[in-house]
Amino acid sequence: MSAGGRSQTPTGVSAREHTAAARWEILRRHVEDGIPLTRLATQAGIGLRTLQRWHAAYRTEGIAGLSPVQPAPRGRRIHPELHALIEGLALIRPRLTGAAITRRAKAVAAEQGWNTVSSSTVRSIIGDLDPGLLTLAHQGPVAYRDTFELVWRHRAERANATWQADHTALDLLIRDANGAPARPWLTVILDDYSRAVCGYLVFLGAPSAMNTALALRQGIWPKRDPEWPMCGIPDVLYVDHGPDFTSHHLAQTARDLHFEIIYSAVARPQGRGKIERIFRTLNTELLAELPGYLAPGHRRPEPVLTLPELDAAIGAFISSTYHQRIHPEINTTPQQAWLGTGWLPRLPDSIDDLNLLLLTVATPRVVHRDGVHFQGLRYLSPLLAAYVKEPVVIRYDPRDISEIKVFHHDQYICTAVDPDHAAATVSLKDIQAARRARRRQLREQINERIAVVADHNPRPRPTSPEPSPSGTPARKKPKLRTYLEED
Numbered sequence: 001m002s003a004g005g006r007s008q009t010p011t012g013v014s015a016r017e018h019t020a021a022a023r024w025e026i027l028r029r030h031v032e033d034g035i036p037l038t039r040l041a042t043q044a045g046i047g048l049r050t051l052q053r054w055h056a057a058y059r060t061e062g063i064a065g066l067s068p069v070q071p072a073p074r075g076r077r078i079h080p081e082l083h084a085l086i087e088g089l090a091l092i093r094p095r096l097t098g099a100a101i102t103r104r105a106k107a108v109a110a111e112q113g114w115n116t117v118s119s120s121t122v123r124s125i126i127g128d129l130d131p132g133l134l135t136l137a138h139q140g141p142v143a144y145r146d147t148f149e150l151v152w153r154h155r156a157e158r159a160n161a162t163w164q165a166d167h168t169a170l171d172l173l174i175r176d177a178n179g180a181p182a183r184p185w186l187t188v189i190l191d192d193y194s195r196a197v198c199g200y201l202v203f204l205g206a207p208s209a210m211n212t213a214l215a216l217r218q219g220i221w222p223k224r225d226p227e228w229p230m231c232g233i234p235d236v237l238y239v240d241h242g243p244d245f246t247s248h249h250l251a252q253t254a255r256d257l258h259f260e261i262i263y264s265a266v267a268r269p270q271g272r273g274k275i276e277r278i279f280r281t282l283n284t285e286l287l288a289e290l291p292g293y294l295a296p297g298h299r300r301p302e303p304v305l306t307l308p309e310l311d312a313a314i315g316a317f318i319s320s321t322y323h324q325r326i327h328p329e330i331n332t333t334p335q336q337a338w339l340g341t342g343w344l345p346r347l348p349d350s351i352d353d354l355n356l357l358l359l360t361v362a363t364p365r366v367v368h369r370d371g372v373h374f375q376g377l378r379y380l381s382p383l384l385a386a387y388v389k390e391p392v393v394i395r396y397d398p399r400d401i402s403e404i405k406v407f408h409h410d411q412y413i414c415t416a417v418d419p420d421h422a423a424a425t426v427s428l429k430d431i432q433a434a435r436r437a438r439r440r441q442l443r444e445q446i447n448e449r450i451a452v453v454a455d456h457n458p459r460p461r462p463t464s465p466e467p468s469p470s471g472t473p474a475r476k477k478p479k480l481r482t483y484l485e486e487d
Helices: 015-031 036-043 048-066 079-092 098-114 119-127 129-150 209-220 247-256 270-289 307-320 333-341 349-359 382-385 428-455
Strands: 162-171 185-191 197-203 235-240 260-263 371-373 377-381 391-397 400-408 411-417
Touching: 015 036, 015 048, 036 048, 079 098, 079 119, 079 129, 098 119, 119 307, 129 349, 162 209, 162 270, 185 209, 197 209, 197 307, 209 247, 209 349, 247 260, 247 349, 270 307, 371 400, 377 400, 382 411
Parallel strands: 162 235, 235 260
Antiparallel strands: 162 185, 185 197, 371 377, 391 400, 400 411
C-alpha cells in the first residue's frame, strides 16, 4: 500500500489486524504528515525506540508489518502430522482411550524421527476438539442431533388447536385382578397451547388402539368434574409412529370427527417434549409418594394399590394440583390458559355418536330370546325385544363390561346390562382371569382322576427279547406310548 493513500486505512477483523490498524493511525502522522518521530513520541506517549521499530517494519512489509509478533508456543514443538494423527485417533470408532492414543502417537513419532509427545499434550489436543465433532464421530448423527442441533419449540396458537398423545410405563407396581404385582401404563392426551391434560387412561397390558380411543373419548366429551373443563374435538392430533396411532380405526375416527393426524419425525423425541414433561411431573411428584413406587435401587416394592385406586389418584392430582398451579413455560395455570377469555369447543352431537366412533367394535352378535351373549355374560334390555334373531354389533369399554352398547345397521339401539353384575364394575380382564382360573381348576381335577386310573392299571413287566438266529437280541418293535396329561 502506498504511503499517500489516507483512505486506505485498514479495518481488519482479527485482534492482530486491529492492532496493526491502530499503530498505523499513529505512524501515519509521521509518514504522511511529516511529523518527526521525536515529536510524535511525545504527543502519542510512546517510546521513540518503539516508533522507530514500527517505522522500520512498515518500510519493509507495509501495514501488515505493524501486526504484533505471534508468540512461539510453549513446550516442545509437535510435528503437524503427529498433531493431525492424534486428532484422527481421537475420532475413530470404537473410541480409544487417551493412554492408547498416546502409545500409538509415540510409536509413530519414534518411527518418523519426530519429537515425542506426552500424555498431557495428547489430552490437551483431544480436549481442544469440538464436542459436537466427538459426539458425531463416536455416537452417530442421532446423538449429535439430539444434543447439539437447535430445537424449535412451537406452541399452538390457541386451545384445542393441537393435542398430543403418548403412552408411558409408570414407575409403580399395583395389584392386578388376581392380586399379583403388575406395572401399569398411562396414556395422556395433552393440549399443546395450555399444557392441560384433556384426557388420560391407566391400564394394564401393552398400549393399543383401544386405549388410545378411550383416552380420546374422555378428552373429547365434557367431564362431570367442574374443575376439569377441558373437552372438545382438536384440530390436530400429534402422535408418534406406534401401531396404535397408525391404526385404521384411529384414521377413520379422525375423518369422522374432522381432525387431522400429524406424525412426529421418526426417532425425534424433541417434538414430544411437552408430553414427556407431564410424564416426569407425575412420576416425581405423585408416583414417588405412592406405595409400590419403583424407586432407584428398590426394584421390588410391595404393591398395594389397585388399578381403580391408581386411576383416582392420578385424576385427582391432574385436576386439583397440576391444572391449578402456574406453569413456568406459559406463566399461567393450564386451566386458565385453556379457558382463555371464554370460547365454545367443538363437540360431537351426542355421547352415543362418540361411542360409535371410538369404542372398539366387537364380534357381531345375534339377539337371542334371553338377550345378547358376550364373554360368557348375558346382556338384557327391553328395547332388544324388537330385534330378536337380528344381527347386531356391540361395543364396550374393556374397563367395565357390566354393560354394552348395541348398534343395528350403525344406529344406536340401547345400552344392555348384565343382570348378575348390574351394580358392579366388571372388567374384561377380570372375566378373562376368572376363566383362566376355572380352567386351571378343571385341569387339576382331570389330572387327579387320570392318576387314579394309572394306579389301577399297572404296566406289565417287560419280558426279555428272544435272541435272533444270529445270536444278537432282537430289537423291540416301537410301541405307541401314552403319557399322563400335565398341567
